[in-house]
Amino acid sequence: MQCSTMQQKLAGRREAKAAAQKACASVRVAGASARVPVSTVRQATSSVRAASRATSVKVQATATVEKATAPAGSLSSNGAGTRVMIIGGDGYCGWATALHLSARGYEVCIVDNLCRRQFDLQLGLDTLTPIATIHDRVRRWGEISGKHISLQIGDICDWEFLSQAFTSFKPNHVVHFGEQRSAPYSMIDRQKAVFTQHNNVIGTINVLFAIKELAPDCHLVKLGTMGEYGTPNIDIEEGYITINHNGRTDTLPYPKQGNSFYHLSKIHDSTNMLFTCKAWKIAATDLNQGVVYGVRTEETMADPLLLNRYDYDGIFGTALNRFVVQAAVGHPLTVYGKGGQTRGFLDIRDTVRCIQLAIDNPASKGEMRVYNQFTEQFSVNQLAEIVEREGKKLGLTVQVTNVPNPRVEAEEHYYNAKHTKLVELGLKPHLLADSMIDSLLEFAVQYKDRVRHELIKPAVDWRKTGVKVNTMGAAVAK
Numbered sequence: 001m002q003c004s005t006m007q008q009k010l011a012g013r014r015e016a017k018a019a020a021q022k023a024c025a026s027v028r029v030a031g032a033s034a035r036v037p038v039s040t041v042r043q044a045t046s047s048v049r050a051a052s053r054a055t056s057v058k059v060q061a062t063a064t065v066e067k068a069t070a071p072a073g074s075l076s077s078n079g080a081g082t083r084v085m086i087i088g089g090d091g092y093c094g095w096a097t098a099l100h101l102s103a104r105g106y107e108v109c110i111v112d113n114l115c116r117r118q119f120d121l122q123l124g125l126d127t128l129t130p131i132a133t134i135h136d137r138v139r140r141w142g143e144i145s146g147k148h149i150s151l152q153i154g155d156i157c158d159w160e161f162l163s164q165a166f167t168s169f170k171p172n173h174v175v176h177f178g179e180q181r182s183a184p185y186s187m188i189d190r191q192k193a194v195f196t197q198h199n200n201v202i203g204t205i206n207v208l209f210a211i212k213e214l215a216p217d218c219h220l221v222k223l224g225t226m227g228e229y230g231t232p233n234i235d236i237e238e239g240y241i242t243i244n245h246n247g248r249t250d251t252l253p254y255p256k257q258g259n260s261f262y263h264l265s266k267i268h269d270s271t272n273m274l275f276t277c278k279a280w281k282i283a284a285t286d287l288n289q290g291v292v293y294g295v296r297t298e299e300t301m302a303d304p305l306l307l308n309r310y311d312y313d314g315i316f317g318t319a320l321n322r323f324v325v326q327a328a329v330g331h332p333l334t335v336y337g338k339g340g341q342t343r344g345f346l347d348i349r350d351t352v353r354c355i356q357l358a359i360d361n362p363a364s365k366g367e368m369r370v371y372n373q374f375t376e377q378f379s380v381n382q383l384a385e386i387v388e389r390e391g392k393k394l395g396l397t398v399q400v401t402n403v404p405n406p407r408v409e410a411e412e413h414y415y416n417a418k419h420t421k422l423v424e425l426g427l428k429p430h431l432l433a434d435s436m437i438d439s440l441l442e443f444a445v446q447y448k449d450r451v452r453h454e455l456i457k458p459a460v461d462w463r464k465t466g467v468k469v470n471t472m473g474a475a476v477a478k
Contacts, residue, residue, distance in 0.1 A: 075145060079106030084359060085169055087111045087156055087207065088177030090134045092309050093223065093292060093351050097175060099299035099306065100352035102147045106359075109150035109169045110138070111162075112178065115199075116309075119185065123475045125316065125455060127309040128325060128447050129295065140305040156203040166214040173359045175221045176207055179269075183227070183260035184315045184406075184460040189470040193261040200265035201272070208276045216281075219362040221355060222273060224288040225266050226344050226374060226417065230257025231410050236417035239286065239370020254370075259409055260462070270370075277368040284367070285358045289351065290344030290374025293320040294436070295443060297349050308348070310443075312451065314406075314458035315475060320345065320383050322456070324437070327391040327398045328444035329451045336458070337405030339381035340412035344374030344419065347430040357425045372419040375429035390437040406458040 084101055088094040089110030102108045112134065120126055132140070138149045150169060154161035156178055179200040180186065186196040204222070211218045229236045232255065242251045253274065258264035276282045300308040311317040312325035323333045346354075354373050363369045378386075384400045391398035405411060423429070430436070459477040 075103050075147070076105055079104045079356075079359075081107070082359070083107045083109070083170060083172045084175060085109045085111055085165070085171035085173070086175045086177065087203075088116075088179065090114060090137075091116050091177055091181070092311070093289075093348070094175075094177040095137070095308055096297045096300055096348055097177070097352045097355050098149060099141060100297060101356060101359075102141065102149050103145060103299050104356070107150075109152060109165075109171065110134070111152045111154065111156065111165050113155040114153065115155075115180070119180075119316070122471060123315065125311075125313050125475055126450070126452070128312050128444065128450055129307050129310045130447075130450070131307055131309050132305040136305055140303055141299075144303055156206055157199060159206055159209075162206050162210055163214060166210045171215060171218050173219045173221060173362070174207060174211065174215075175223075175355055175359070176204065177223050178203060179223075179265070180262065182316050183262040184458070185474075186260050186262035186265070187460050187462050187465045188315075188474040189465060190467045191469055192474075193465065196261050197265045197268070200262075201268045204269045205272055208272065208280075208282060211282055212276070212280045217365075218283075219359070220273070220282060220284040221358045222269065222284060222286050224270060224286045224370075225263060226288050226290045226372060227260075227263040228256045228258060228267050228270065228288060229254060229417070230259060231342075231413040231415055232257065233414050236372070236415075238372045238418050238421055239288070239368075259407065274368050277366055281366040282368075283363040283365045284369070285363050286368060286370045287354060287358060287373045288370060289354075290346050290372075291318045291320070292346060292348050292351055293318060293432075294348040294440065295321075296439070297352060310447075313455040313475065314477070315460065319343075319380060320387070320432075320440075323383055323387045324440045325444045325448075325451060326456060327387050327396055328441055328448050329453065330397060331453060331456055332399040332401040333384045333387060334457060335380050335384050335400060335402045336407065336411075337402065338411040339384065339402060340379050341409060342377055342379045342413065342415035344372065344377050344417055345383075345432065346373065346375045347432070347436070349430050350375055350427065353427055354422050357422060357427060361425050369421075371421045372417055373422060374417070374419055375427075376432055377415060377417065378432070386432070386434075386437055387441075390434055391441060394438065394441055396441070403457070406461045408462045 079101060084106045086094055086098050086108060089098040090112040098108050098110055114134065134151065138151050142148055152165045156162045180196045186193050211220060237254050239254055240251050241254045242249065256267045258267050270286055273284050273286060277284050295308050295310045300306050310321060312322050326333050388398040388400055454476045457477040460474055
């Protein structure tokens with residue numbers, strides 16, 4: 001009964017939205033606006049969609065995603081002439097950032113080895129949303145926006161490939177997302193732990209050498225994580241802390257307490273970056289990002305082939321995204337342990353804006369800036385309460401259950417992290433209002449038939465990480 005009520009409410013909203021839409025798509029190219037009938041756009045892209053259907057992506061005529069429409073109001077030339085290489089541009093944050101910058105006139109080059117897609121194949125996972133190949137994504141973006149994104153497929157741990165990418169594109173800024181980003185993945189077994197450390201640390205060292213040798217004026221924008229800090233019983237500063245000790249004072253990097261091999265790899269990255277900023281006068285901005293939620297940005301919702309990935313499983317799914325999907329399919333919200341774990345969170349729309357702010361306001365040569373990139377703090381229990389409340393408003397039956405915590409972490413602790421620097425640069429946060437949860441739930445319900453319930457419960461236990469390869473047992477809990 002509750003599912004029927006939910007569907008009726010969502011259908012009503014979609015009908016109202018459809019009635020308000022005009023019969024043609026607005027395509028804004030280089031500051032000019034042209035009116036193109038949707039039927040014409042569909043005809044022009046039939047070959048692209050046919051190719052897409054040959055893969056795992058199926059764009060259906062009944063999809064409620066926005067039709068082929070360039071993101072009106074966002075296309076501009078503010079970044080004209082600025083060349084930005086986005087390493088990891090096919091991933092969750094990277095793809096949204098690539099489109100955001102391209103729409104605003106930056107010359108964008110995506111560098112990616114597509115390993116995130118390989119992880120899904122390896123572990124038997126899948127994104128909630130049907131995503132197109134990176135080639136079809138880039139091609140479609142060019143068709144509806146008139147903007148070109150360069151694409152180079154290869155591994156930044158391969159110096160020959162990376163050096164050629166730098167030499168050919170000549171970036172002014174490098175945005176580095178290109179790392180294995182999951183703490184649970186790094187704790188599956190010895191093999192995944194070693195891969196995570198090698199891929200992340202060696203890849204970043206190669207990027208630092210590439211800047212030094214091939215693009216010494218290039219500014220590095222590196223995605224770190226708030227997880228580097230751990231949960232200290234004092235306020236978390238933005239990167240550095242001033243200490244008075246035995247009558248002497250110094251400002252030092254804030255102490256780091258990684259809680260997985262993934263977090264430890266990020267700490268190694270930060271240390272290596274700090275060293276090279278001092279030794280080689282590299283300009284770097286380290287963005288210690290909180291937990292990201294959401295899937296909609298103006299650009300990714302402009303066409304079905306631009307849709308971003310949405311992970312809900314126990315390995316790559318982030319807390320709020322997982323809870324929303326669980327509520328949509330009637331699965332109890334899985335709170336790990338006591339649920340007092342508190343973290344910083346931000347909307348994917350703020351992630352892309354933070355990257356742009358870091359690019360537009362670069363660090364000086366020899367400077368390593370550290371910004372804490374999040375907008376609000378919540379405990380896991382608070383997130384579950386919000387999703388439970390909003391789900392019930394939409395006719396869903398939402399329950400919350402506490403499950404044994406697979407991680408080794410404090411479940412009740414002090415947490416107060418500073419995050420003012422990006423706001424001072426001009427960030428206007430999208431806060432987690434009830435309307436945002438409503439929108440996420442609607443999105444999850446739309447794709448709920450793609451949810452595999454066996455992937456929801458956590459299967460990776462920090463205490464049981466061993467030397468035996470555990471690929472086949474990592475995704476589904478026994």
